[in-house]
Amino acid sequence: MKYLDEYRDERIARALAQKIAAATTQPWVLMEICGGQTHTIMRYGIDELLPQGLELVHGPGCPVCVTPLETIDKAIDLALRPDVILVSYGDMLRVPGSSSDLFRARSQGADVRIAYSPTEAVKIASANPGRKVVFLAIGFETTAPANAMAAWQAKRQGLTNFSMLVSHVLVPPAIRALLVSESNRVQGFIAPGHVCTVMGCSEYEDLVRDFRVPIVVGGFEPVDLLEAVLMLVQQLESGQSKLENQYVRSVSYPGNLPAQQIMQEVFEVADQKWRGIGKIPKSGLRLREKYAAFDADQVFELGELMVEEPAECISAEVLQGLKKPTDCPVFGMRCTPDNPLGAPMVSSEGACAAYYRYRRHAVAS
Amino acid sequence: MPSATKTIAELSCPTALPAKDRVLLGHGSGGKLSAELVRDIFLPALNNPALARLDDQAVVSVNGQRLAITTDSFVVKPLFFPGGDIGSLAVHGTVNDLAMGGATPLFLSAAFILEEGLPMDQLQRVVASMHQAAAAAGVEIVTGDTKVVEKGKGDGLFINTTGVGVVPDGVVLSANQARPGDKVLLSGSVGDHGIAILAQREGLEFETEIKSDSAALHTLVADMLKVSREIRCMRDPTRGGVSSTLNEIAQQSQVGIELEEQTIPLREDVRGACEMLGLDPLYVANEGKLIAIVAAEAADALLQAMRRHRLGAEAAIIGTVKQANPGLVTMRTAFGTTRIVDMLAGDQLPRIC
Numbered sequence: 001m002k003y004l005d006e007y008r009d010e011r012i013a014r015a016l017a018q019k020i021a022a023a024t025t026q027p028w029v030l031m032e033i034c035g036g037q038t039h040t041i042m043r044y045g046i047d048e049l050l051p052q053g054l055e056l057v058h059g060p061g062c063p064v065c066v067t068p069l070e071t072i073d074k075a076i077d078l079a080l081r082p083d084v085i086l087v088s089y090g091d092m093l094r095v096p097g098s099s100s101d102l103f104r105a106r107s108q109g110a111d112v113r114i115a116y117s118p119t120e121a122v123k124i125a126s127a128n129p130g131r132k133v134v135f136l137a138i139g140f141e142t143t144a145p146a147n148a149m150a151a152w153q154a155k156r157q158g159l160t161n162f163s164m165l166v167s168h169v170l171v172p173p174a175i176r177a178l179l180v181s182e183s184n185r186v187q188g189f190i191a192p193g194h195v196c197t198v199m200g201c202s203e204y205e206d207l208v209r210d211f212r213v214p215i216v217v218g219g220f221e222p223v224d225l226l227e228a229v230l231m232l233v234q235q236l237e238s239g240q241s242k243l244e245n246q247y248v249r250s251v252s253y254p255g256n257l258p259a260q261q262i263m264q265e266v267f268e269v270a271d272q273k274w275r276g277i278g279k280i281p282k283s284g285l286r287l288r289e290k291y292a293a294f295d296a297d298q299v300f301e302l303g304e305l306m307v308e309e310p311a312e313c314i315s316a317e318v319l320q321g322l323k324k325p326t327d328c329p330v331f332g333m334r335c336t337p338d339n340p341l342g343a344p345m346v347s348s349e350g351a352c353a354a355y356y357r358y359r360r361h362a363v364a365s
Numbered sequence: 366m367p368s369a370t371k372t373i374a375e376l377s378c379p380t381a382l383p384a385k386d387r388v389l390l391g392h393g394s395g396g397k398l399s400a401e402l403v404r405d406i407f408l409p410a411l412n413n414p415a416l417a418r419l420d421d422q423a424v425v426s427v428n429g430q431r432l433a434i435t436t437d438s439f440v441v442k443p444l445f446f447p448g449g450d451i452g453s454l455a456v457h458g459t460v461n462d463l464a465m466g467g468a469t470p471l472f473l474s475a476a477f478i479l480e481e482g483l484p485m486d487q488l489q490r491v492v493a494s495m496h497q498a499a500a501a502a503g504v505e506i507v508t509g510d511t512k513v514v515e516k517g518k519g520d521g522l523f524i525n526t527t528g529v530g531v532v533p534d535g536v537v538l539s540a541n542q543a544r545p546g547d548k549v550l551l552s553g554s555v556g557d558h559g560i561a562i563l564a565q566r567e568g569l570e571f572e573t574e575i576k577s578d579s580a581a582l583h584t585l586v587a588d589m590l591k592v593s594r595e596i597r598c599m600r601d602p603t604r605g606g607v608s609s610t611l612n613e614i615a616q617q618s619q620v621g622i623e624l625e626e627q628t629i630p631l632r633e634d635v636r637g638a639c640e641m642l643g644l645d646p647l648y649v650a651n652e653g654k655l656i657a658i659v660a661a662e663a664a665d666a667l668l669q670a671m672r673r674h675r676l677g678a679e680a681a682i683i684g685t686v687k688q689a690n691p692g693l694v695t696m697r698t699a700f701g702t703t704r705i706v707d708m709l710a711g712d713q714l715p716r717i718c
Contacts, residue, residue, distance in 0.1 A: 001637060010699045045702025107387040116567065116642075222700065337707075338397055358704035361690050 200255025
């Protein structure tokens with residue numbers, strides 16, 4: 001398959017791994033931001049191809065993992081109302097809130113539907129004028145344009161029964177929060193290629209300048225990731241810190257301008273709580289005032305919900321790259337994808353789930 | 366800006382939610398939740414030696430004749446899809462469950478749960494398709510039942526079929542018989558059925574139409590048994606896909622199974638669809654494929670026999686049974702690294718068959 005096979009080519013990958021080994025003279029800690037990248041690393045065993053001392057730690061880029069518990073609880077609350085149809089991306093249905101999840105809500109009679117695209121939710125609203133349709137609009141900059149488009153369409157169609165429960169997060173403020181942390185170990189970042197496809201690269205220039213940290217925008221296939229690692233190692237070994245783009249087949253410097261425009265039209269930047277990290281200033285998106293009629297928080301007057309989470313798992317440290325999933329005492333024992341104690345075990349993009357799915361035999365032996 | 370170290374203290378995780386109090390859709394996924402239902406609800410109440418084997422069919426003895434019995438319900442949506450429909454699927458599925466025990470399928474029952482308002486011509490088409498599939502497979506549908514539920518209480522049409530067949534002397538196939546050194550054979554490409562259904566249901570279009578592989582496998586099985594009796598077990602990897610089936614075998618035989626990623630047959634269009642939808646084809650349903658665990662010395666002869674049959678033309682040896690990692694399926698990737706091929710935790714595709 002074109003644009004795929006060449007990026008999974010074993011010979012190219014091995015050649016890159018050799019170059020990385022040759023270029024590495026000392027230990028380095030690198031972080032891939034995106035959960036999709038973590039998934040590829042685990043699935044193909046990319047970390048096993050790297051020289052000793054070159055460590056990959058896994059970042060907070062799993063949208064399901066970092067969606068706050070409060071949002072899930074609100075979604076379940078809405079879903080259980082008889083006049084509501086709750087529409088969500090499939091992965092969110094298994095994420096545990098404080099006492100239930102959307103699958104369980106469905107088994108109690110809630111009308112919860114899975115959509116591949118948020119505009120499907122608009123169609124459902126249009127076809128069910130007697131019901132209130134709520135779309136659970138979560139994600140990074142990658143899902144934001146499509147989610148924004150749903151609100152824009154609903155407004156243009158004059159729908160009064162469509163709203164969105166919004167929990168949007170932004171990557172650059174999260175990287176900044178990691179970098180200002182005293183416990184930060186990360187010396188170079190693989191930035192998320194799909195986020196940059198939408199947003200372009202300029203935001204990452206600021207991070208490179210402010211923290212003198214090398215950042216390489218990377219893709220999602222094994223060869224992409226190895227190439228991005230090589231580019232980071234070459235910078236680190238030569239004392240450089242600059243922004244480079246490995247994922248040139250998808251990412252342009254300015255990004256996708258129409259996508260940015262629709263985001264601008266519908267959303268504005270706001271403070272945002274991240275599950276596993278806490279509140280990060282200006283790290284999220286909320287609906288603009290002119291879209292207030294489509295804001296489920298306002299439409300249903302949900303108010304501020306404060307949920308106390310018992311400190312059981314170590315997802316905080318995992319999502320910040322301070323610990324590996326396998327450092328957790330309950331990993332694979334009491335915490336599994338069937339019975340997740342923490343969000344990174346829920347989504348297939350979560351670091352803990354990726355380790356569990358692909359790597360637990362190594363842990364056992 | 367608060368430092369991240371400070372915010373760690375705020376961090377936390379939810380407590381586990383036991384999946385015990387209600388039936389969830391995932392209990393029908395063919396994965397771990399389904400296995401839990403069998404283990405926690407059905408087996409304790411109904412246990413007996415034939416049931417406890419947990420194979421696709423029970424083999425019982427009546428006056429010295431070994432009979433295979435199996436039953437399966439079909440709730441696929443849409444009712445009609447490229448390569449088949451719920452009627453042909455209901456025949457093939459049950460014929461295959463008999464065939465996986467090495468049985469010659471003879472008779473089927475058919476029970477229909479119809480939803481009020483189902484267009485009569487759809488029912489006619491489904492029944493005609495069942496007749497055609499049964500005739501082609503050489504089985505007869507000899508008894509049946511019909512129930513009608515109120516509008517909204519069904520999904521158009523559900524079908525249950527039960528099958529009876531005879532097991533030839535000396536043929537004992539069971540998922541607990543895999544031994545280290547055995548080879549894993551797969552009769553053809555993975556994921557065709559699940560992707561055909563999904564594409565139809567979601568209105569996805571590809572350059573070529575992806576067709577379900579729905580087919581009756583008993584003649585392929587018969588050809589294999591003619592060549593060698595050194596077959597330990599056979600399974601058709603339906604819902605949950607190849608990975609769930611192999612995990613069941615690994616667990617029931619307490620062996621490890623190591624797959625070679627590059628040997629697993631996969632159609633380019635199915636692969637493309639899976640890439641696009643973020644699905645792993647190893648978890649996608651098949652309805653006309655079989656997995657056989659066979660003695661190493663018989664593997665090549667069996668592979669040739671499979672390839673001579675229309676339904677096994679793309680058969681391949683995809684892995685080896687190992688002593689290490691009992692109960693786990695692992696995969697050697699193209700990169701020479703090893704990863705786990707886990708059992709499906711919940712639904713990858715809800716209600717595929």
